[in-house]
Amino acid sequence: MSDDEPRGLALRGVTVRHGSVPALSRVTATFPAGQISCVLGENGSGKSTLVALLSGLRRHDEGELLVDGTPVRFRSPRAARAAGIATVWEDLAVAPLLSVWRNFFLGAEPTRGVWPLRRLDLESARGTTARAMARVGVPDVDPDQPASRLQAGERQSLAVARALHFGARALVIDEPTTPMTVARQTLFGQTILDARAQGLAVVVITNNPRYAHLIGDRFLLLAGGQVAGNLTREDVDADGLTALMAGGDQLSVLSDALTALHPELGDR
Numbered sequence: 001m002s003d004d005e006p007r008g009l010a011l012r013g014v015t016v017r018h019g020s021v022p023a024l025s026r027v028t029a030t031f032p033a034g035q036i037s038c039v040l041g042e043n044g045s046g047k048s049t050l051v052a053l054l055s056g057l058r059r060h061d062e063g064e065l066l067v068d069g070t071p072v073r074f075r076s077p078r079a080a081r082a083a084g085i086a087t088v089w090e091d092l093a094v095a096p097l098l099s100v101w102r103n104f105f106l107g108a109e110p111t112r113g114v115w116p117l118r119r120l121d122l123e124s125a126r127g128t129t130a131r132a133m134a135r136v137g138v139p140d141v142d143p144d145q146p147a148s149r150l151q152a153g154e155r156q157s158l159a160v161a162r163a164l165h166f167g168a169r170a171l172v173i174d175e176p177t178t179p180m181t182v183a184r185q186t187l188f189g190q191t192i193l194d195a196r197a198q199g200l201a202v203v204v205i206t207n208n209p210r211y212a213h214l215i216g217d218r219f220l221l222l223a224g225g226q227v228a229g230n231l232t233r234e235d236v237d238a239d240g241l242t243a244l245m246a247g248g249d250q251l252s253v254l255s256d257a258l259t260a261l262h263p264e265l266g267d268r
Contacts, residue, residue, distance in 0.1 A: 007033035008201035014063035023049040025225045036202045038212035041222035047205050054172045055087040056080030084169030088159040096148035101129040103147045132161040136191040153184030157191045170201040209245045213238040
C-alpha cells in the first residue's frame, strides 16, 4: 500500500447477485481505519449481503473490495480473517457450551514446553482472557465459566476482545437484536469505541439510527441494494438520520439534494 492509499476497507462499484437479482448494485463506500461506520437500512436493503461480502461468505460479481488499498477477493471466512477482518455475528458471537477462555482462543491456545512435553498453558490462557475482557470493559469475569453465562452484550464484547488480541485491522459487527439493558448497551458501545481508539476500521450494521448517531462517525444508508445516503456526523443530526431512515422514497431524494450541496459526499 502506498502512503496516499487510505487505510481501512473500501468498495468500488461492487455488485453482488443472487442468481440474476442484484443484492448489492454498484455500491461505492469507504470504511476508514480509526472510524466507526454505521450501515443502516430496512430489511432487504442489502445489509446482510454486505456483511457476508466483508466476512468472506460471499464474493462480489463486479467491482472491487479493498483492504488498506489492496484489491482482495475472499474465497472463505478464513481468508477474510487472515486479512485482518473479524466479524462479530448477531447470534454466533460465542460457542455457549465452551468456557470463556476456550472461546477467546478457539484453536490458538497458548502452550508451554517443547515437543513431546508441550502442554496447554492454562494459567496464561485464563490470565490473558481476563485481562483482555477487562480492557473492553468487562472486568472480574471468571474465565472458566461457560460462555452461556455471559449476559447480552458481554458475549459480543468477548468476540471483540478476541479480535483485538489477535491483531484484527477491521471489525464488522452485525448488531445483536437480543434485548439489552441500558447498562449492557453502554458496555457494548464502549467496546466499539475502544476498537476505534485502537485504529480499527469498525463497521456496525444496525437498524437503530439514534444508536448509530451516538457511536458512529459515518453513515452508509442502503435501500434496494444501492447507496441511498453516504453521510458524516457533520452532515446530519440524530433527528435527521431518523427521518431519513423513516422517509422511504424521500431518502433518495434527500440524499441527492445533500450530494448536490456537498459534491465530495459522492467520493466517500
